[in-house]
Amino acid sequence: MHEKRFHKRSIFLIAYMVFALLPVYWMVNMSFKTNTEILASFALFPQHFTWENYHLILTDVSWYSGYINSLIYVALNTVVSITVALPAAYAFSRYSFLGDKHVFFWLLTNRMTPPAVFLLPFFQLYTTVGLMDTHLAVAMAHLLFNVPLAVWILEGFMSGIPREIDETAYIDGYSFPRFFVRIFLPLIKAGVGVAAFFCFMFSWVELLLARTLTSVNAKPIVATMTRTVSAAGMDWATLAAAGVLTIVPGAIVIWFVRNYIAKGFAMGRV
Amino acid sequence: MSASNKPVNQKAWFLILPVLVCVAFSAILPLMTVVNYSVQDIISPERRVFVGTEWFVAIMRDEELHGALLRQITFSLAVLLIEIPLGIALALSMPAQGWRASVVLVVVSLSLLIPWNVVGTIWQIFGRSDIGLMGAALQGLGIEYSYTGNAAHAWLTVLLMDVWHWTPLVALLGYAGLRSIPDAYYQAASIDGASKLAVFWYVQLPKMRGVLMIAVLLRFMDSFMIYTEPFVLTGGGPGNATTFLSQFLTQKAVGQFDLGPAAAFSLIYFLIILLMCFVLFNWMQRVGTQAKEGDHA
Numbered sequence: 001m002h003e004k005r006f007h008k009r010s011i012f013l014i015a016y017m018v019f020a021l022l023p024v025y026w027m028v029n030m031s032f033k034t035n036t037e038i039l040a041s042f043a044l045f046p047q048h049f050t051w052e053n054y055h056l057i058l059t060d061v062s063w064y065s066g067y068i069n070s071l072i073y074v075a076l077n078t079v080v081s082i083t084v085a086l087p088a089a090y091a092f093s094r095y096s097f098l099g100d101k102h103v104f105f106w107l108l109t110n111r112m113t114p115p116a117v118f119l120l121p122f123f124q125l126y127t128t129v130g131l132m133d134t135h136l137a138v139a140m141a142h143l144l145f146n147v148p149l150a151v152w153i154l155e156g157f158m159s160g161i162p163r164e165i166d167e168t169a170y171i172d173g174y175s176f177p178r179f180f181v182r183i184f185l186p187l188i189k190a191g192v193g194v195a196a197f198f199c200f201m202f203s204w205v206e207l208l209l210a211r212t213l214t215s216v217n218a219k220p221i222v223a224t225m226t227r228t229v230s231a232a233g234m235d236w237a238t239l240a241a242a243g244v245l246t247i248v249p250g251a252i253v254i255w256f257v258r259n260y261i262a263k264g265f266a267m268g269r270v
Numbered sequence: 271m272s273a274s275n276k277p278v279n280q281k282a283w284f285l286i287l288p289v290l291v292c293v294a295f296s297a298i299l300p301l302m303t304v305v306n307y308s309v310q311d312i313i314s315p316e317r318r319v320f321v322g323t324e325w326f327v328a329i330m331r332d333e334e335l336h337g338a339l340l341r342q343i344t345f346s347l348a349v350l351l352i353e354i355p356l357g358i359a360l361a362l363s364m365p366a367q368g369w370r371a372s373v374v375l376v377v378v379s380l381s382l383l384i385p386w387n388v389v390g391t392i393w394q395i396f397g398r399s400d401i402g403l404m405g406a407a408l409q410g411l412g413i414e415y416s417y418t419g420n421a422a423h424a425w426l427t428v429l430l431m432d433v434w435h436w437t438p439l440v441a442l443l444g445y446a447g448l449r450s451i452p453d454a455y456y457q458a459a460s461i462d463g464a465s466k467l468a469v470f471w472y473v474q475l476p477k478m479r480g481v482l483m484i485a486v487l488l489r490f491m492d493s494f495m496i497y498t499e500p501f502v503l504t505g506g507g508p509g510n511a512t513t514f515l516s517q518f519l520t521q522k523a524v525g526q527f528d529l530g531p532a533a534a535f536s537l538i539y540f541l542i543i544l545l546m547c548f549v550l551f552n553w554m555q556r557v558g559t560q561a562k563e564g565d566h567a
Contacts, residue, residue, distance in 0.1 A: 236401065
């Protein structure tokens with residue numbers, strides 16, 4: 001009875017994993033084919049295996065600069081989000097002050113606002129201050145949803161740390177900044193990791209704002225990919241290869257935080 | 271944000287000041303611009319006329335908007351009905367530790383870190399009947415499958431894509447909730463001779479309630495502003511079949527450049543989200559405190 005149940009669960013899990021991987025596999029498969037092969041024949045494996053598509057992307061500056069641009073603004077956004085969210089999360093988790101609940105709720109609403117609502121104003125705002133087509137513009141725009149999220153996650157982690165630790169440190173003569181950096185930060189390391197993971201994730205996958213706020217110099221890879229639709233038809237092979245390369249950074253990040261994800265969620269907002 | 275015995279300290283405002291400055295720049299200023307647009311007719315940058323609530327009235331009567339709103343609500347409900355149970359089932363069947371757990375975690379969460387337009391691209395490639403595995407397979411089964419030509423197929427494909435894309439989030443949250451249950455609970459249950467179903471209903475589900483509520487909130491809000499994936503896959507078509515609210519708004523604002531109606535609609539959209547967020551947030555807080563009181567009892 002027990003064995004059989006275990007069996008059923010494994011089958012369900014394997015079925016889901018096949019469902020999860022099949023579409024990705026299909027794209028990987030296509031990225032190793034040539035366009036003629038894609039359109040001419042239908043095969044589960046590439047018949048004429050080729051690195052040509054990857055070679056094109058990694059040697060053409062208009063392609064690979066997209067990856068660099070994306071990584072720059074994502075990194076910038078993650079660092080700024082975490083830095084400003086840390087003291088705020090501490091304030092929310094440790095003190096009560098005038099309007100704290102309202103501010104907390106208001107921050108959350110920004111996470112929930114559709115970016116499409118802010119599209120036009122952002123465009124105008126960043127044009128006015130001369131930030132259009134810079135990495136900073138995209139990083140700033142993504143703060144809209146990442147800062148509230150970071151505050152939300154970090155506040156959960158900090159609330160899990162007993163307040164006696166703060167009080168003991170103050171009695172021992174620690175100043176607030178020294179206490180925060182030397183004692184408190186190491187305690188919530190996992191929380192910072194999880195928050196950074198989510199900031200990275202939501203900034204990396206966003207297209208609408210990133211595309212609208214850039215044109216040439218800071219054009220992200222997700223926007224570059226839209227140009228494979230040309231007069232000669234779709235360039236499926238290059239599109240697939242570019243898509244595969246956008247998955248790589250995410251896969252690397254997941255591998256590093258895999259043990260924190262579950263722990264992080266559990267300690268965080270539960 | 272639930273404990274009320276925290277010391278009062280108004281200086282804590284200084285700690286949240288950086289956040290306020292950042293968010294003010296990226297949220298309040300743009301919102302004010304939207305309010306400004308929504309009550310004016312902008313003929314050219316120099317010529318603008320105050321029109322009051324005209325745009326609001328016009329947009330509320332817009333038939334296309336009603337259609338998009340209805341589709342949006344149907345879509346969001348379908349997403350919740352499929353993804354929450356599937357995510358829970360997945361969380362229950364994921365192994366707790368060992369190398370298998372690592373592999374499963376990475377495979378399951380992979381789709382979350384794929385850029386949204388690439389998600390669209392993956393399904394575009396996967397679903398095409400000439401070059402895609404799914405499209406060709408369905409064609410082989412004798413179904414005239416086409417997500418670009420058939421409205422029902424397009425709608426189902428977008429739904430399937432969303433299930434593929436976001437069920438992992440529910441699963442990860444549920445998995446985290448399950449891992450936080452101490453072994454003692456399971457031991458007590460087995461001493462009582464509880465069935466698997468009873469363990470799920472009285473131990474696992476209540477312990478997952480907190481994270482599941484976050485999952486419901488996040489999935490509802492995010493599916494309510496879905497844009498990129500259907501944009502890449504179907505472009506909102508065929509016809510209007512997969513035009514959801516964000517798509518509708520972007521068409522108005524960027525495509526037709528109807529600033530006034532687009533801004534008026536933005537505000538209505540924003541208020542709908544705000545209202546739902548408020549209801550869900552309060553509900554979560556209330557259930558959260560109830561759960562805490564239950565623990566003490």
